[in-house]
Amino acid sequence: MSEEPGRFVDTDLRGARFTRCDLSGAVLRGVEVRGTDLDAPWLDPEEPLLVNGVDVVPFVDAELDRRFPGRSLRTADTPDGLRSAWAALETTWAATVERAEAMPVGSLEVRVDGEWSFAETLRHLVMATDTWLRRAVQGVERPYHPVGVPNAEYEADGHDPSVFSTPNPTWSEVLAARDERVAMVRSFLAGVTEDDLVAECRNPWAPEYPETVLSCVQTILEEEWEHHRYAVRDLDRLERGGV
Numbered sequence: 001m002s003e004e005p006g007r008f009v010d011t012d013l014r015g016a017r018f019t020r021c022d023l024s025g026a027v028l029r030g031v032e033v034r035g036t037d038l039d040a041p042w043l044d045p046e047e048p049l050l051v052n053g054v055d056v057v058p059f060v061d062a063e064l065d066r067r068f069p070g071r072s073l074r075t076a077d078t079p080d081g082l083r084s085a086w087a088a089l090e091t092t093w094a095a096t097v098e099r100a101e102a103m104p105v106g107s108l109e110v111r112v113d114g115e116w117s118f119a120e121t122l123r124h125l126v127m128a129t130d131t132w133l134r135r136a137v138q139g140v141e142r143p144y145h146p147v148g149v150p151n152a153e154y155e156a157d158g159h160d161p162s163v164f165s166t167p168n169p170t171w172s173e174v175l176a177a178r179d180e181r182v183a184m185v186r187s188f189l190a191g192v193t194e195d196d197l198v199a200e201c202r203n204p205w206a207p208e209y210p211e212t213v214l215s216c217v218q219t220i221l222e223e224e225w226e227h228h229r230y231a232v233r234d235l236d237r238l239e240r241g242g243v
Contacts, residue, residue: 020152068229070088077197077214078194079193089228096231100118100235103235110238112233112243113237118234121230123177125181126147126148127150129182129220130145132204133220138188142163147177192213198213201216
């Protein structure tokens with residue numbers, strides 16, 4: 001039973017599901033973790049994740065780079081490096097979209113385990129590009145495409161959800177918006193310079209904290225690779241017949 005808030009002793013948490021929870025600094029001792037599925041997209045090489053005293057962050061990062069060729073380029077910090085990183089990402093996503101389109105009718109809209117569907121994932125990436133390129137870097141006053149899907153924190157932080165006014169777009173509409181945003185990033189990177197990358201801009205969620213153009217572009221790359229990982233994970237589940 002739990003002896004005090006935030007402290008669990010001899011507590012049965014089998015089958016518990018934690019979504020968007022902050023477990024930083026959590027300590028687990030003498031626990032059964034067989035079959036545990038931990039998904040933490042913000043693993044930091046400067047902050048260890050210890051399993052039986054072993055920091056597993058470097059192993060996880062290296063394995064993800066192995067599984068997803070091109071992912072290791074996401075921290076590129078030069079114009080040429082960023083262009084190569086984006087080209088690799090485009091190639092990867094093109095193959096994944098082709099795979100998804102070849103699956104049974106309706107697969108693109110299936111939510112696996114309550115997560116975003118494949119179509120919704122692409123719609124969220126439209127929104128992410130609009131946030132970090134069009135809004136943060138380019139200062140567009142109304143940056144959002146109506147087919148975008150915001151993250152859960154968007155409305156909770158007081159932002160207006162009505163800007164996403166196309167709740168049920170067709171696949172062709174989703175793909176058109178996505179292709180347009182991908183081309184925008186490619187075009188931006190084609191002309192970006194070293195001086196451009198160090199220019200300051202405002203964090204779109206916390207304007208009091210400055211960002212650089214480079215940090216915004218790297219955020220887009222992180223979003224792309226993490227959501228690609230989610231998408232592939234869910235496509236694998238669908239192919240095995242699981243939702």
